[in-house]
Amino acid sequence: MSDLVEELLAAGRGLAASGMSPGTSGNVSVRVGDEVHLSASGTSLATLTAEQMARTTLDGTPVTEGDGPTPRPTKEWPLHLAMYARDPEYRCVVHLHSPSAVAASCLAPWREHTAFAPVTPYVVMRVGNVPLVRYAAPGDPAQAERVRGSALRFHGALLQNHGSIAAGRTVAEAVDRAVEIEEAARVRLLLGDRLDARLLTDDEVRELVEAYGQPWG
Template identity: 40%
Template sequence: MSEETKLRDKLCACGASLFRRGLTFGSTGNLSVALPDGGWLMTPTNASLGDLDPARLSKIDAAGRHVGGDKPTKEAFLHRVMYGKREEARAVVHLHSTHSVAVSCLDGLDCANCLPPITAYYVMRVGRLPLAPYHAPGDEALAADVEKLAGEHHAILLANHGPVVAGTSLDAAMYATEELEETAKLYLLLRGQRVRPLTCEQVEELREKHALW
């Protein structure tokens, strides 16, 4: 079995897992995984992540051109800029997961860091989470705003939209996205309560021991 075939199957399996667990719904969200030749495979437009066909995945070459499979998602530019700014990125996950989207709609967020360090695993897998300004779906102006943040952040929250997360593997990108969603859920559950987040010293210790790429 070729490496590309394995990646096609893996991408579809990950999409099905996310859909089955309610982290995506309808035809929302999109995934991509990098190919050895510098291109990547991506979920097509208007496709449910719960019912992907490995043979119909969009194939993008290293120059960003659509060279095979169904038409790619209109949000392909999110993936393009994440790969472009993060050389070690091997996968990108973008979801409209409920709790992350809910946080992205809140007024008064710290745009430099949307969620507090509630747990160690959030710090280890996500780190700081900046907020990119709102743009209508498919508006490529969002690419410029994400690009400004992607050099220093592998996870970005899009205002009134949802998270986009890059990882050194598809599993790593998924785990970070899931950790972000669970932390968003905790944050909403704890609103109005007295919360004891990790201290700056505890956060720095985690970053030193588990350096984010």
């Protein structure tokens, strides 16, 4: 078993234990060479095993092992492949139905480039832009095409009325971004539509972007 897959399984258990992947919701993947290892359809991140990992090529062709194909991948596999297509350095994608991100995905975004106003430094430091991707039914290739074809730079997004997706060059980076999106969503919900909430100034945001290098605007 690849070390990346082993790391992913451990990360999945951690996400489930923290309440960010209830039941069989959410799915994860890693890129190993020219293959993508994805959690299989109907699996729980709390109990996911190496035997429950599906494998495809980068164009979605199932990988055959022994006498037949590996398990059927999550129906969200087009979304995972769309994220890998955006950046050849990505090695992990995390898609969650975490409660705050789901709730925030039902609200109007702050700006076109990001759903979240910069009320704290952290989403700017750790993720950058978090756009709201227009709704499509789970597994619909149309949503994957919106992600793949977006000209906006981003490492994570909210999927309208659905949840979140995040990618990274390592498993830890992708998971950290998914967690930060959930925290930013929670803060968004706590603040509601308060008009007196202080936002970071343009200069303060610019300083963070220059220091941490995440995409913004």
